[in-house]
Amino acid sequence: MTAESSSSTLRSHALKHVLKFALLGAFTVALSANTALAGSTNVAVAANFTEPVKEIAAAFKAKTGHDLVLSFGASGQFYTQITQDAPFEVFLSADSARPKKLAEEGLGVKDSVFTYAIGKLVLWSKSPGVVKGEQTLKDAKFAKISICNPVAAPYGAAAVETMQALKLDAELKPKLVEGANITQAYQFVQTGNAEVGFVALSQVIADKDGSRWLVPQNLYKPITQDAVLLKKGEANVAAKAFIDFLKGPESRAIIEKFGYEVAPGKAS
Structure with a gap:
């Protein structure tokens, strides 16, 4: 092998190493950026919606990278806790009255209330x-x-x-x-x-x-389940992204799979 061909081979190997590390660096930067953009949000969830929201949370995580920190309980208890400064950022109630009231009291974001499910x-x-x-x-x-x-x-x-x-x-x-x-x-x-x-x-x-x-619907008032973005989550990208995701087709399919109705015009 001549000195010239040997030098050319060395340059070729060197270039490959440079490209390899450049691509690895770019991948690492992109991964770090995605990790940095991923966040989490604290969500209070009416107990009846436990299994659907767990499935929705997994789909939301897969699509956005954001985590849902879920708490389950009675809607009335969550309402009380929210009025006492509990750290929730989104509230999925089993009724429509409490989310509306929170918005009226300034604890929920105005115009963020919507029906995510109708229970049976x-x-x-x-x-x-x-x-x-x-x-x-x-x-x-x-x-x-x-x-x-x-x-x-x-x-x-x-x-x-x-x-x-x-x-x-x-x-x-x-x-x-x-x-x-x-x-x-x-x-x-x-x-x-x-x-x-x-x-x-x-x-x-x-x-x-x-x-x-x-139970036939004529024996009880419709169980209209509303969600509200709380004031504590107004600046949280993950909280706002979850509200949007909950209105979307992936969430709607999961909600209907569990036997709920989705209000016409409320989920898109």
Whole structure:
């Protein structure tokens, strides 16, 4: 090999190394930029929406890199906590009244309130053949029936409205066991502390073994579930991005998969 060809080979190898490190550097810078842009937001979520929002959070993370820090509970309890300076930036309520009120009180961003889901109430038992429509309530052969707190949780209010509409509230009152939220109402049935219970359709939509009755809409007021961007999240890119994502087609498909309706014109 001549000195000239050897020098040329060395230059070629050197150039390859330079290009390799340049590309690696560019990739590292791009990765660092994406990491720096990724953020997180604290979201208060009505307990009935636990499973859907977990799936939405995964899709949101995959698309944007942002994380959702999720807390679950009764809407009324979250409202109280938000008025007492809790660090939530987005609130997904199980009703429409509380998000609207927060916006009116200056704790929510004006005009950010929208309906993300319309919930459905179900009378459910983990055992097959137990629940057979409204006749199950009229016969009242069970010892205990679970509901969630009707003051703090809209699904509890819907359960009370249903019993009142059927004129069974006085008869069933001694049999009631009350959970703080819809998750606890579900757990009472799941653990056998109540034979039947009023729960959200989303909680039992995948259940193939139990029995359930989808309560007719004319027996209770629509469970219109609204979201609001809170003032604490107004400057948070991740919070605003989540609100937008919740309105989009990916979230809508997940919400409908869990048995909710999406209000026409509210999700795009």
